[in-house]
Amino acid sequence: MDLQTFLEDKFTQWSPPEPRVLKRTKCSITLDWHNVEPFHFISDELLYRLEKNEKMPPWVVVYRGGKTSKEIDNLAPRHCHKFRLRVIVKASAVPSLAARALQHYGDEAAVYEAMEAVGGSGDGCGTAAGAPAAGDGAVSAAPSSDGVGGLADELEDTRSAGRTARHKWLESRWSGLTWSSTDTDGTSAVCFCMAVRCGYLKQVQGMLDERPALIGITNSTNGFTPLATAVRKGDINTVRFLLGAGAEVEQRSTSGQAALHLAVLSASIPIVQLLLEQGADFEARDLNGLRVEHYAVDSCSLDMLRCVLDRGGDVHAEDNSGWTPLFRALCQNAATAVIEELVVRGSSLEQADRAGLPLTSAARLLRDRHGRGRDSVLRLVDSSYPHEKALANFTRLTKKIYNVQSLLKLPSPRNNN
Structure with a gap:
Protein backbone atom coordinates (compact mmCIF):
# COMPACT_ATOMS: atom_id res chain seq x y z
CA MET A 1 0.00 0.00 0.00
CA ASP A 2 1.50 3.32 -1.05
CA LEU A 3 1.47 6.37 1.23
CA GLN A 4 -1.39 8.08 -0.61
CA THR A 5 -3.73 5.10 -0.22
CA PHE A 6 -2.61 4.68 3.39
CA LEU A 7 -3.51 8.30 4.24
CA GLU A 8 -6.89 8.06 2.50
CA ASP A 9 -7.76 4.91 4.47
CA LYS A 10 -6.57 6.44 7.73
CA PHE A 11 -8.65 9.57 7.21
CA THR A 12 -11.85 7.57 6.67
CA GLN A 13 -11.09 5.65 9.90
CA TRP A 14 -10.34 8.80 11.91
CA SER A 15 -12.79 10.30 14.42
CA PRO A 16 -12.10 13.99 15.13
CA PRO A 17 -12.15 15.28 18.72
CA GLU A 18 -15.49 16.40 20.14
CA PRO A 19 -16.33 20.07 19.53
CA ARG A 20 -15.44 22.24 22.52
CA VAL A 21 -17.96 24.61 24.14
CA LEU A 22 -16.67 28.19 24.15
CA LYS A 23 -19.73 30.10 25.32
CA ARG A 24 -23.34 29.60 26.37
CA THR A 25 -26.18 32.10 26.39
CA LYS A 26 -29.91 31.88 26.89
CA CYS A 27 -30.59 30.81 23.30
CA SER A 28 -27.20 29.94 21.80
CA ILE A 29 -24.10 27.76 22.20
CA THR A 30 -20.72 28.56 20.63
CA LEU A 31 -18.56 25.56 19.64
CA ASP A 32 -14.94 25.26 18.49
CA TRP A 33 -13.23 22.37 16.67
CA HIS A 34 -9.87 23.74 15.46
CA ASN A 35 -7.94 20.66 16.67
CA VAL A 36 -7.71 18.24 13.73
CA GLU A 37 -4.49 16.41 14.59
CA PRO A 38 -2.88 14.41 13.04
CA PHE A 39 -4.36 15.85 9.82
CA HIS A 40 -3.59 19.47 10.67
CA PHE A 41 -1.15 19.58 7.73
CA ILE A 42 -4.18 19.97 5.42
CA SER A 43 -6.29 22.17 7.75
CA ASP A 44 -6.64 24.78 4.98
CA GLU A 45 -8.28 22.16 2.73
CA LEU A 46 -10.85 20.85 5.21
CA LEU A 47 -14.60 21.35 5.42
CA TYR A 48 -16.72 20.65 8.49
CA ARG A 49 -20.20 19.30 8.99
CA LEU A 50 -21.77 20.01 12.40
CA GLU A 51 -25.06 18.37 13.38
CA LYS A 52 -27.42 18.73 16.32
CA ASN A 53 -29.51 15.96 17.78
CA GLU A 54 -33.27 16.33 17.36
CA LYS A 55 -36.29 14.06 17.72
CA MET A 56 -37.48 14.13 14.10
CA PRO A 57 -35.24 13.78 12.15
CA PRO A 58 -32.68 12.47 14.63
CA TRP A 59 -29.85 14.73 13.37
CA VAL A 60 -30.03 18.16 11.74
CA VAL A 61 -27.16 19.98 10.01
CA VAL A 62 -26.56 23.31 11.76
CA TYR A 63 -23.31 24.24 10.00
CA ARG A 64 -21.19 23.20 7.04
CA GLY A 65 -18.18 25.08 5.75
CA GLY A 66 -14.54 25.83 6.44
CA LYS A 67 -14.70 27.71 9.74
CA THR A 68 -13.49 26.07 12.95
CA SER A 69 -16.01 27.71 15.28
CA LYS A 70 -19.70 28.46 15.11
CA GLU A 71 -22.42 30.03 17.25
CA ILE A 72 -25.55 27.90 17.05
CA ASP A 73 -28.43 30.20 17.89
CA ASN A 74 -32.23 30.00 18.09
CA LEU A 75 -31.95 27.14 20.57
CA ALA A 76 -34.58 26.34 23.17
CA PRO A 77 -33.62 27.80 26.56
CA ARG A 78 -33.14 25.60 29.59
CA HIS A 79 -32.57 22.54 27.40
CA CYS A 80 -29.74 20.09 26.90
CA HIS A 81 -28.37 19.86 23.35
CA LYS A 82 -26.08 17.29 21.68
CA PHE A 83 -23.70 17.95 18.78
CA ARG A 84 -21.37 15.87 16.59
CA LEU A 85 -18.78 16.77 13.96
CA ARG A 86 -17.55 15.24 10.70
CA VAL A 87 -14.48 16.47 8.77
CA ILE A 88 -14.27 16.39 4.96
CA VAL A 89 -11.19 16.74 2.76
CA LYS A 90 -11.94 18.75 -0.36
CA ALA A 91 -11.78 16.72 -3.55
CA SER A 92 -9.19 19.11 -4.95
CA ALA A 93 -6.87 18.35 -2.01
CA VAL A 94 -7.16 14.55 -2.02
CA PRO A 95 -4.44 13.91 -4.67
CA SER A 96 -1.91 15.96 -2.69
CA LEU A 97 -2.37 14.19 0.67
CA ALA A 98 0.91 12.30 0.50
CA ALA A 99 2.90 15.29 -0.72
CA ARG A 100 1.48 17.58 2.01
CA ALA A 101 2.16 14.95 4.68
CA LEU A 102 5.77 14.49 3.59
CA GLN A 103 6.28 18.25 3.46
CA HIS A 104 4.97 18.60 7.02
CA TYR A 105 6.45 15.51 8.73
CA GLY A 106 9.70 15.24 6.75
CA ASP A 107 9.71 11.57 5.71
CA GLU A 108 7.44 8.55 5.37
CA ALA A 109 8.54 7.02 8.67
CA ALA A 110 7.39 10.13 10.53
CA VAL A 111 4.07 10.07 8.69
CA TYR A 112 3.41 6.43 9.59
CA GLU A 113 4.37 7.12 13.21
CA ALA A 114 2.01 10.10 13.44
CA MET A 115 -0.86 8.03 12.05
CA GLU A 116 -0.44 5.15 14.50
CA ALA A 117 -3.00 6.69 16.87
CA VAL A 118 -5.68 6.61 14.16
CA GLY A 119 -7.37 3.24 14.70
CA GLY A 120 -9.50 1.14 12.43
CA SER A 121 -11.72 -0.37 15.12
CA GLY A 122 -14.65 -0.56 12.77
CA ASP A 123 -17.24 1.03 15.04
CA GLY A 124 -19.62 1.45 12.14
CA CYS A 125 -19.40 5.26 12.12
CA GLY A 126 -17.09 5.63 9.13
CA THR A 127 -18.04 5.87 5.47
CA ALA A 128 -16.17 5.03 2.32
CA ALA A 129 -14.19 7.72 0.58
CA GLY A 130 -16.16 9.73 -1.90
CA ALA A 131 -19.56 8.52 -0.68
CA PRO A 132 -22.12 10.65 1.13
CA ALA A 133 -22.93 9.68 4.71
CA ALA A 134 -25.61 7.05 4.27
CA GLY A 135 -28.07 6.40 7.07
CA ASP A 136 -27.18 9.52 9.07
CA GLY A 137 -30.77 10.69 8.98
CA ALA A 138 -29.62 14.31 8.89
CA VAL A 139 -31.16 17.17 6.96
CA SER A 140 -29.72 20.59 6.34
CA ALA A 141 -30.92 23.26 8.73
CA ALA A 142 -28.86 26.15 7.37
CA PRO A 143 -26.60 26.81 4.38
CA SER A 144 -22.92 27.69 4.74
CA SER A 145 -22.55 31.20 6.08
CA ASP A 146 -18.80 31.78 5.59
CA GLY A 147 -16.77 32.85 2.55
CA VAL A 148 -15.42 29.36 1.89
CA GLY A 149 -17.31 27.20 -0.59
CA GLY A 150 -19.73 24.85 1.19
CA LEU A 151 -19.73 21.09 0.97
CA ALA A 152 -22.56 21.10 -1.58
CA ASP A 153 -20.68 23.55 -3.80
CA GLU A 154 -17.53 21.43 -3.55
CA LEU A 155 -19.42 18.31 -4.59
CA GLU A 156 -20.90 20.11 -7.55
CA ASP A 157 -17.49 21.41 -8.61
CA THR A 158 -16.10 17.90 -8.34
CA ARG A 159 -18.78 16.46 -10.60
CA SER A 160 -18.45 19.23 -13.17
CA ALA A 161 -14.68 18.77 -13.35
CA GLY A 162 -15.15 15.10 -14.21
CA ARG A 163 -12.73 13.83 -11.56
CA THR A 164 -12.17 10.13 -11.12
CA ALA A 165 -13.75 8.19 -8.26
CA ARG A 166 -10.30 7.79 -6.69
CA HIS A 167 -9.95 11.53 -6.08
CA LYS A 168 -13.39 12.43 -4.74
CA TRP A 169 -13.77 13.98 -1.32
CA LEU A 170 -12.93 12.06 1.86
CA GLU A 171 -15.07 11.93 5.00
CA SER A 172 -13.96 11.10 8.51
CA ARG A 173 -16.00 9.22 11.06
CA TRP A 174 -18.28 11.15 13.39
CA SER A 175 -16.72 12.67 16.46
CA GLY A 176 -17.88 11.84 19.95
CA LEU A 177 -20.95 13.70 21.23
CA THR A 178 -20.66 17.13 22.81
CA TRP A 179 -23.33 17.72 25.46
CA SER A 180 -24.19 21.24 26.50
CA SER A 181 -27.20 23.26 27.61
CA THR A 182 -28.41 26.75 26.98
CA ASP A 183 -28.12 29.09 29.92
CA THR A 184 -30.78 31.34 31.41
CA ASP A 185 -31.62 33.21 34.60
CA GLY A 186 -33.49 30.90 36.89
CA LEU A 391 -91.12 27.27 66.87
CA ALA A 392 -90.84 26.50 63.16
CA ASN A 393 -91.64 22.84 63.78
CA PHE A 394 -94.66 23.76 65.96
CA THR A 395 -95.97 26.15 63.32
CA ARG A 396 -95.54 23.55 60.61
CA LEU A 397 -97.32 20.90 62.73
CA THR A 398 -100.22 23.25 63.55
CA LYS A 399 -100.62 24.06 59.88
CA LYS A 400 -100.75 20.37 59.03
CA ILE A 401 -103.46 19.75 61.68
CA TYR A 402 -105.52 22.64 60.34
CA ASN A 403 -105.19 21.29 56.81
CA VAL A 404 -106.37 17.85 57.95
CA GLN A 405 -109.40 19.37 59.71
CA SER A 406 -110.27 21.34 56.61
CA LEU A 407 -109.96 18.25 54.45
CA LEU A 408 -112.24 16.16 56.66
CA LYS A 409 -114.57 19.13 57.30
CA LEU A 410 -114.82 18.24 60.94
CA PRO A 411 -117.34 20.36 62.89
CA SER A 412 -115.84 22.66 65.44
CA PRO A 413 -116.37 21.81 69.14
CA ARG A 414 -118.42 25.04 69.58
CA ASN A 415 -121.08 23.87 67.09
CA ASN A 416 -121.44 20.51 68.91
CA ASN A 417 -122.37 22.33 72.10
Whole structure:
Protein backbone atom coordinates (compact mmCIF):
# COMPACT_ATOMS: atom_id res chain seq x y z
CA MET A 1 0.00 0.00 0.00
CA ASP A 2 1.50 3.32 -1.05
CA LEU A 3 1.47 6.37 1.23
CA GLN A 4 -1.39 8.08 -0.61
CA THR A 5 -3.73 5.10 -0.22
CA PHE A 6 -2.61 4.68 3.39
CA LEU A 7 -3.51 8.30 4.24
CA GLU A 8 -6.89 8.06 2.50
CA ASP A 9 -7.76 4.91 4.47
CA LYS A 10 -6.57 6.44 7.73
CA PHE A 11 -8.65 9.57 7.21
CA THR A 12 -11.85 7.57 6.67
CA GLN A 13 -11.09 5.65 9.90
CA TRP A 14 -10.34 8.80 11.91
CA SER A 15 -12.79 10.30 14.42
CA PRO A 16 -12.10 13.99 15.13
CA PRO A 17 -12.15 15.28 18.72
CA GLU A 18 -15.49 16.40 20.14
CA PRO A 19 -16.33 20.07 19.53
CA ARG A 20 -15.44 22.24 22.52
CA VAL A 21 -17.96 24.61 24.14
CA LEU A 22 -16.67 28.19 24.15
CA LYS A 23 -19.73 30.10 25.32
CA ARG A 24 -23.34 29.60 26.37
CA THR A 25 -26.18 32.10 26.39
CA LYS A 26 -29.91 31.88 26.89
CA CYS A 27 -30.59 30.81 23.30
CA SER A 28 -27.20 29.94 21.80
CA ILE A 29 -24.10 27.76 22.20
CA THR A 30 -20.72 28.56 20.63
CA LEU A 31 -18.56 25.56 19.64
CA ASP A 32 -14.94 25.26 18.49
CA TRP A 33 -13.23 22.37 16.67
CA HIS A 34 -9.87 23.74 15.46
CA ASN A 35 -7.94 20.66 16.67
CA VAL A 36 -7.71 18.24 13.73
CA GLU A 37 -4.49 16.41 14.59
CA PRO A 38 -2.88 14.41 13.04
CA PHE A 39 -4.36 15.85 9.82
CA HIS A 40 -3.59 19.47 10.67
CA PHE A 41 -1.15 19.58 7.73
CA ILE A 42 -4.18 19.97 5.42
CA SER A 43 -6.29 22.17 7.75
CA ASP A 44 -6.64 24.78 4.98
CA GLU A 45 -8.28 22.16 2.73
CA LEU A 46 -10.85 20.85 5.21
CA LEU A 47 -14.60 21.35 5.42
CA TYR A 48 -16.72 20.65 8.49
CA ARG A 49 -20.20 19.30 8.99
CA LEU A 50 -21.77 20.01 12.40
CA GLU A 51 -25.06 18.37 13.38
CA LYS A 52 -27.42 18.73 16.32
CA ASN A 53 -29.51 15.96 17.78
CA GLU A 54 -33.27 16.33 17.36
CA LYS A 55 -36.29 14.06 17.72
CA MET A 56 -37.48 14.13 14.10
CA PRO A 57 -35.24 13.78 12.15
CA PRO A 58 -32.68 12.47 14.63
CA TRP A 59 -29.85 14.73 13.37
CA VAL A 60 -30.03 18.16 11.74
CA VAL A 61 -27.16 19.98 10.01
CA VAL A 62 -26.56 23.31 11.76
CA TYR A 63 -23.31 24.24 10.00
CA ARG A 64 -21.19 23.20 7.04
CA GLY A 65 -18.18 25.08 5.75
CA GLY A 66 -14.54 25.83 6.44
CA LYS A 67 -14.70 27.71 9.74
CA THR A 68 -13.49 26.07 12.95
CA SER A 69 -16.01 27.71 15.28
CA LYS A 70 -19.70 28.46 15.11
CA GLU A 71 -22.42 30.03 17.25
CA ILE A 72 -25.55 27.90 17.05
CA ASP A 73 -28.43 30.20 17.89
CA ASN A 74 -32.23 30.00 18.09
CA LEU A 75 -31.95 27.14 20.57
CA ALA A 76 -34.58 26.34 23.17
CA PRO A 77 -33.62 27.80 26.56
CA ARG A 78 -33.14 25.60 29.59
CA HIS A 79 -32.57 22.54 27.40
CA CYS A 80 -29.74 20.09 26.90
CA HIS A 81 -28.37 19.86 23.35
CA LYS A 82 -26.08 17.29 21.68
CA PHE A 83 -23.70 17.95 18.78
CA ARG A 84 -21.37 15.87 16.59
CA LEU A 85 -18.78 16.77 13.96
CA ARG A 86 -17.55 15.24 10.70
CA VAL A 87 -14.48 16.47 8.77
CA ILE A 88 -14.27 16.39 4.96
CA VAL A 89 -11.19 16.74 2.76
CA LYS A 90 -11.94 18.75 -0.36
CA ALA A 91 -11.78 16.72 -3.55
CA SER A 92 -9.19 19.11 -4.95
CA ALA A 93 -6.87 18.35 -2.01
CA VAL A 94 -7.16 14.55 -2.02
CA PRO A 95 -4.44 13.91 -4.67
CA SER A 96 -1.91 15.96 -2.69
CA LEU A 97 -2.37 14.19 0.67
CA ALA A 98 0.91 12.30 0.50
CA ALA A 99 2.90 15.29 -0.72
CA ARG A 100 1.48 17.58 2.01
CA ALA A 101 2.16 14.95 4.68
CA LEU A 102 5.77 14.49 3.59
CA GLN A 103 6.28 18.25 3.46
CA HIS A 104 4.97 18.60 7.02
CA TYR A 105 6.45 15.51 8.73
CA GLY A 106 9.70 15.24 6.75
CA ASP A 107 9.71 11.57 5.71
CA GLU A 108 7.44 8.55 5.37
CA ALA A 109 8.54 7.02 8.67
CA ALA A 110 7.39 10.13 10.53
CA VAL A 111 4.07 10.07 8.69
CA TYR A 112 3.41 6.43 9.59
CA GLU A 113 4.37 7.12 13.21
CA ALA A 114 2.01 10.10 13.44
CA MET A 115 -0.86 8.03 12.05
CA GLU A 116 -0.44 5.15 14.50
CA ALA A 117 -3.00 6.69 16.87
CA VAL A 118 -5.68 6.61 14.16
CA GLY A 119 -7.37 3.24 14.70
CA GLY A 120 -9.50 1.14 12.43
CA SER A 121 -11.72 -0.37 15.12
CA GLY A 122 -14.65 -0.56 12.77
CA ASP A 123 -17.24 1.03 15.04
CA GLY A 124 -19.62 1.45 12.14
CA CYS A 125 -19.40 5.26 12.12
CA GLY A 126 -17.09 5.63 9.13
CA THR A 127 -18.04 5.87 5.47
CA ALA A 128 -16.17 5.03 2.32
CA ALA A 129 -14.19 7.72 0.58
CA GLY A 130 -16.16 9.73 -1.90
CA ALA A 131 -19.56 8.52 -0.68
CA PRO A 132 -22.12 10.65 1.13
CA ALA A 133 -22.93 9.68 4.71
CA ALA A 134 -25.61 7.05 4.27
CA GLY A 135 -28.07 6.40 7.07
CA ASP A 136 -27.18 9.52 9.07
CA GLY A 137 -30.77 10.69 8.98
CA ALA A 138 -29.62 14.31 8.89
CA VAL A 139 -31.16 17.17 6.96
CA SER A 140 -29.72 20.59 6.34
CA ALA A 141 -30.92 23.26 8.73
CA ALA A 142 -28.86 26.15 7.37
CA PRO A 143 -26.60 26.81 4.38
CA SER A 144 -22.92 27.69 4.74
CA SER A 145 -22.55 31.20 6.08
CA ASP A 146 -18.80 31.78 5.59
CA GLY A 147 -16.77 32.85 2.55
CA VAL A 148 -15.42 29.36 1.89
CA GLY A 149 -17.31 27.20 -0.59
CA GLY A 150 -19.73 24.85 1.19
CA LEU A 151 -19.73 21.09 0.97
CA ALA A 152 -22.56 21.10 -1.58
CA ASP A 153 -20.68 23.55 -3.80
CA GLU A 154 -17.53 21.43 -3.55
CA LEU A 155 -19.42 18.31 -4.59
CA GLU A 156 -20.90 20.11 -7.55
CA ASP A 157 -17.49 21.41 -8.61
CA THR A 158 -16.10 17.90 -8.34
CA ARG A 159 -18.78 16.46 -10.60
CA SER A 160 -18.45 19.23 -13.17
CA ALA A 161 -14.68 18.77 -13.35
CA GLY A 162 -15.15 15.10 -14.21
CA ARG A 163 -12.73 13.83 -11.56
CA THR A 164 -12.17 10.13 -11.12
CA ALA A 165 -13.75 8.19 -8.26
CA ARG A 166 -10.30 7.79 -6.69
CA HIS A 167 -9.95 11.53 -6.08
CA LYS A 168 -13.39 12.43 -4.74
CA TRP A 169 -13.77 13.98 -1.32
CA LEU A 170 -12.93 12.06 1.86
CA GLU A 171 -15.07 11.93 5.00
CA SER A 172 -13.96 11.10 8.51
CA ARG A 173 -16.00 9.22 11.06
CA TRP A 174 -18.28 11.15 13.39
CA SER A 175 -16.72 12.67 16.46
CA GLY A 176 -17.88 11.84 19.95
CA LEU A 177 -20.95 13.70 21.23
CA THR A 178 -20.66 17.13 22.81
CA TRP A 179 -23.33 17.72 25.46
CA SER A 180 -24.19 21.24 26.50
CA SER A 181 -27.20 23.26 27.61
CA THR A 182 -28.41 26.75 26.98
CA ASP A 183 -28.12 29.09 29.92
CA THR A 184 -30.78 31.34 31.41
CA ASP A 185 -31.62 33.21 34.60
CA GLY A 186 -33.49 30.90 36.89
CA THR A 187 -32.59 27.69 35.09
CA SER A 188 -30.60 26.41 38.02
CA ALA A 189 -33.40 27.39 40.40
CA VAL A 190 -35.97 25.42 38.43
CA CYS A 191 -33.72 22.36 38.16
CA PHE A 192 -32.74 22.56 41.82
CA CYS A 193 -36.34 22.82 43.02
CA MET A 194 -37.27 19.92 40.72
CA ALA A 195 -34.56 17.78 42.33
CA VAL A 196 -35.82 18.85 45.76
CA ARG A 197 -39.40 17.98 44.87
CA CYS A 198 -38.34 14.54 43.65
CA GLY A 199 -36.26 13.93 46.77
CA TYR A 200 -32.99 13.34 44.87
CA LEU A 201 -30.69 14.20 47.76
CA LYS A 202 -27.52 13.20 45.92
CA GLN A 203 -28.29 15.57 43.05
CA VAL A 204 -29.36 18.28 45.49
CA GLN A 205 -26.05 17.97 47.32
CA GLY A 206 -24.10 18.14 44.06
CA MET A 207 -25.94 21.27 42.94
CA LEU A 208 -25.34 22.95 46.29
CA ASP A 209 -21.64 22.10 46.14
CA GLU A 210 -21.46 23.74 42.72
CA ARG A 211 -23.62 26.73 43.61
CA PRO A 212 -24.30 27.23 47.35
CA ALA A 213 -26.58 30.21 46.71
CA LEU A 214 -29.27 27.83 45.44
CA ILE A 215 -30.25 27.05 49.03
CA GLY A 216 -32.09 30.38 49.27
CA ILE A 217 -33.19 30.94 45.68
CA THR A 218 -36.86 31.34 44.73
CA ASN A 219 -38.34 29.32 41.90
CA SER A 220 -39.62 31.85 39.35
CA THR A 221 -42.20 29.33 38.12
CA ASN A 222 -44.25 29.03 41.33
CA GLY A 223 -42.63 31.45 43.77
CA PHE A 224 -41.59 28.83 46.33
CA THR A 225 -38.20 28.40 47.97
CA PRO A 226 -36.48 24.98 47.98
CA LEU A 227 -37.43 24.51 51.65
CA ALA A 228 -41.06 25.38 50.90
CA THR A 229 -41.01 22.93 47.98
CA ALA A 230 -39.83 20.09 50.22
CA VAL A 231 -42.39 21.01 52.91
CA ARG A 232 -45.25 20.98 50.40
CA LYS A 233 -44.08 17.57 49.19
CA GLY A 234 -44.11 16.31 52.78
CA ASP A 235 -40.58 14.89 52.52
CA ILE A 236 -39.17 15.27 56.04
CA ASN A 237 -35.77 13.85 55.03
CA THR A 238 -35.29 16.54 52.38
CA VAL A 239 -36.57 19.21 54.79
CA ARG A 240 -34.06 18.09 57.41
CA PHE A 241 -31.26 18.05 54.81
CA LEU A 242 -32.05 21.58 53.58
CA LEU A 243 -32.21 22.94 57.12
CA GLY A 244 -28.85 21.35 57.83
CA ALA A 245 -27.46 22.89 54.63
CA GLY A 246 -28.38 26.39 55.82
CA ALA A 247 -31.90 27.02 54.55
CA GLU A 248 -33.63 29.90 56.36
CA VAL A 249 -36.63 28.60 58.23
CA GLU A 250 -38.35 32.00 57.99
CA GLN A 251 -37.71 32.68 54.29
CA ARG A 252 -41.03 33.52 52.63
CA SER A 253 -42.47 32.57 49.27
CA THR A 254 -43.74 35.28 46.95
CA SER A 255 -47.18 35.04 48.62
CA GLY A 256 -45.64 35.65 52.03
CA GLN A 257 -46.08 32.08 53.23
CA ALA A 258 -43.48 30.70 55.60
CA ALA A 259 -42.46 27.06 55.61
CA LEU A 260 -44.44 26.56 58.82
CA HIS A 261 -47.64 27.79 57.15
CA LEU A 262 -47.22 25.27 54.34
CA ALA A 263 -46.42 22.45 56.74
CA VAL A 264 -49.61 23.14 58.71
CA LEU A 265 -51.62 23.40 55.50
CA SER A 266 -50.26 20.00 54.45
CA ALA A 267 -51.23 18.58 57.87
CA SER A 268 -47.71 17.21 58.29
CA ILE A 269 -47.30 17.17 62.07
CA PRO A 270 -43.71 15.77 62.07
CA ILE A 271 -42.53 18.56 59.76
CA VAL A 272 -44.35 21.16 61.88
CA GLN A 273 -42.57 19.89 64.97
CA LEU A 274 -39.22 19.92 63.15
CA LEU A 275 -39.67 23.51 61.97
CA LEU A 276 -40.68 24.68 65.44
CA GLU A 277 -37.59 22.99 66.87
CA GLN A 278 -35.54 24.96 64.32
CA GLY A 279 -37.02 28.24 65.58
CA ALA A 280 -39.93 28.86 63.22
CA ASP A 281 -42.11 31.83 64.23
CA PHE A 282 -45.38 30.42 65.55
CA GLU A 283 -47.13 33.81 65.23
CA ALA A 284 -45.96 34.62 61.69
CA ARG A 285 -48.53 36.01 59.24
CA ASP A 286 -48.71 35.85 55.45
CA LEU A 287 -49.71 38.70 53.12
CA ASN A 288 -53.39 38.18 54.00
CA GLY A 289 -52.73 38.19 57.73
CA LEU A 290 -53.32 34.45 58.11
CA ARG A 291 -51.61 32.67 60.99
CA VAL A 292 -51.01 28.98 61.61
CA GLU A 293 -54.43 28.75 63.29
CA HIS A 294 -56.13 29.73 60.03
CA TYR A 295 -53.96 27.32 58.03
CA ALA A 296 -54.87 24.54 60.46
CA VAL A 297 -58.53 25.16 59.60
CA ASP A 298 -57.70 25.08 55.88
CA SER A 299 -55.90 21.75 56.32
CA CYS A 300 -59.27 20.10 57.15
CA SER A 301 -57.39 17.97 59.69
CA LEU A 302 -58.73 17.80 63.24
CA ASP A 303 -55.41 16.39 64.47
CA MET A 304 -53.50 19.28 62.91
CA LEU A 305 -55.88 21.80 64.47
CA ARG A 306 -55.50 20.23 67.89
CA CYS A 307 -51.71 20.18 67.51
CA VAL A 308 -51.65 23.92 66.77
CA LEU A 309 -54.05 24.80 69.58
CA ASP A 310 -52.20 22.59 72.06
CA ARG A 311 -49.00 24.50 71.28
CA GLY A 312 -50.62 27.80 72.23
CA GLY A 313 -52.67 28.67 69.19
CA ASP A 314 -55.02 31.64 69.62
CA VAL A 315 -58.65 30.96 68.67
CA HIS A 316 -59.26 34.73 68.67
CA ALA A 317 -56.54 35.58 66.11
CA GLU A 318 -57.94 37.67 63.23
CA ASP A 319 -56.70 37.97 59.66
CA ASN A 320 -56.90 41.09 57.47
CA SER A 321 -60.63 40.47 56.90
CA GLY A 322 -61.38 40.16 60.60
CA TRP A 323 -61.93 36.42 60.40
CA THR A 324 -61.07 34.28 63.40
CA PRO A 325 -60.29 30.58 62.84
CA LEU A 326 -63.94 29.78 63.64
CA PHE A 327 -65.19 32.42 61.20
CA ARG A 328 -62.87 31.02 58.53
CA ALA A 329 -64.05 27.47 59.25
CA LEU A 330 -67.64 28.55 58.66
CA CYS A 331 -66.82 30.41 55.46
CA GLN A 332 -64.78 27.44 54.21
CA ASN A 333 -67.65 25.05 55.03
CA ALA A 334 -65.36 23.03 57.27
CA ALA A 335 -66.25 19.73 58.90
CA THR A 336 -68.54 19.85 61.93
CA ALA A 337 -65.81 18.28 64.09
CA VAL A 338 -63.42 21.15 63.29
CA ILE A 339 -66.07 23.76 64.08
CA GLU A 340 -67.02 22.00 67.30
CA GLU A 341 -63.36 21.87 68.38
CA LEU A 342 -63.02 25.63 67.92
CA VAL A 343 -66.25 26.29 69.84
CA VAL A 344 -65.16 24.03 72.70
CA ARG A 345 -61.80 25.85 72.84
CA GLY A 346 -63.58 29.14 73.55
CA SER A 347 -64.00 30.85 70.19
CA SER A 348 -66.22 33.93 70.31
CA LEU A 349 -69.69 33.43 68.85
CA GLU A 350 -70.38 37.17 68.68
CA GLN A 351 -67.68 37.84 66.10
CA ALA A 352 -68.29 39.99 63.01
CA ASP A 353 -65.84 40.54 60.16
CA ARG A 354 -64.57 43.87 58.77
CA ALA A 355 -67.61 44.08 56.47
CA GLY A 356 -70.00 43.73 59.43
CA LEU A 357 -71.17 40.19 58.67
CA PRO A 358 -72.01 38.40 61.96
CA LEU A 359 -70.65 34.93 62.52
CA THR A 360 -74.14 33.48 62.98
CA SER A 361 -75.25 34.91 59.63
CA ALA A 362 -72.32 33.21 57.96
CA ALA A 363 -73.35 29.95 59.62
CA ARG A 364 -76.89 30.26 58.26
CA LEU A 365 -75.49 30.48 54.74
CA LEU A 366 -73.84 27.07 55.01
CA ARG A 367 -75.22 24.27 52.86
CA ASP A 368 -74.40 20.58 52.74
CA ARG A 369 -73.83 18.62 49.53
CA HIS A 370 -77.58 18.19 49.13
CA GLY A 371 -78.21 21.93 49.31
CA ARG A 372 -79.74 21.84 52.79
CA GLY A 373 -78.73 23.96 55.74
CA ARG A 374 -76.25 22.50 58.20
CA ASP A 375 -78.30 22.21 61.38
CA SER A 376 -75.45 20.56 63.29
CA VAL A 377 -73.33 23.69 62.83
CA LEU A 378 -76.15 26.10 63.68
CA ARG A 379 -76.75 24.29 66.97
CA LEU A 380 -73.09 24.90 67.86
CA VAL A 381 -72.79 28.59 67.03
CA ASP A 382 -76.33 30.05 67.24
CA SER A 383 -77.89 30.01 70.71
CA SER A 384 -81.27 31.09 69.35
CA TYR A 385 -81.37 28.34 66.75
CA PRO A 386 -82.97 25.59 68.96
CA HIS A 387 -85.87 27.91 69.95
CA GLU A 388 -86.37 29.05 66.36
CA LYS A 389 -86.26 25.49 65.15
CA ALA A 390 -88.81 24.35 67.72
CA LEU A 391 -91.12 27.27 66.87
CA ALA A 392 -90.84 26.50 63.16
CA ASN A 393 -91.64 22.84 63.78
CA PHE A 394 -94.66 23.76 65.96
CA THR A 395 -95.97 26.15 63.32
CA ARG A 396 -95.54 23.55 60.61
CA LEU A 397 -97.32 20.90 62.73
CA THR A 398 -100.22 23.25 63.55
CA LYS A 399 -100.62 24.06 59.88
CA LYS A 400 -100.75 20.37 59.03
CA ILE A 401 -103.46 19.75 61.68
CA TYR A 402 -105.52 22.64 60.34
CA ASN A 403 -105.19 21.29 56.81
CA VAL A 404 -106.37 17.85 57.95
CA GLN A 405 -109.40 19.37 59.71
CA SER A 406 -110.27 21.34 56.61
CA LEU A 407 -109.96 18.25 54.45
CA LEU A 408 -112.24 16.16 56.66
CA LYS A 409 -114.57 19.13 57.30
CA LEU A 410 -114.82 18.24 60.94
CA PRO A 411 -117.34 20.36 62.89
CA SER A 412 -115.84 22.66 65.44
CA PRO A 413 -116.37 21.81 69.14
CA ARG A 414 -118.42 25.04 69.58
CA ASN A 415 -121.08 23.87 67.09
CA ASN A 416 -121.44 20.51 68.91
CA ASN A 417 -122.37 22.33 72.10
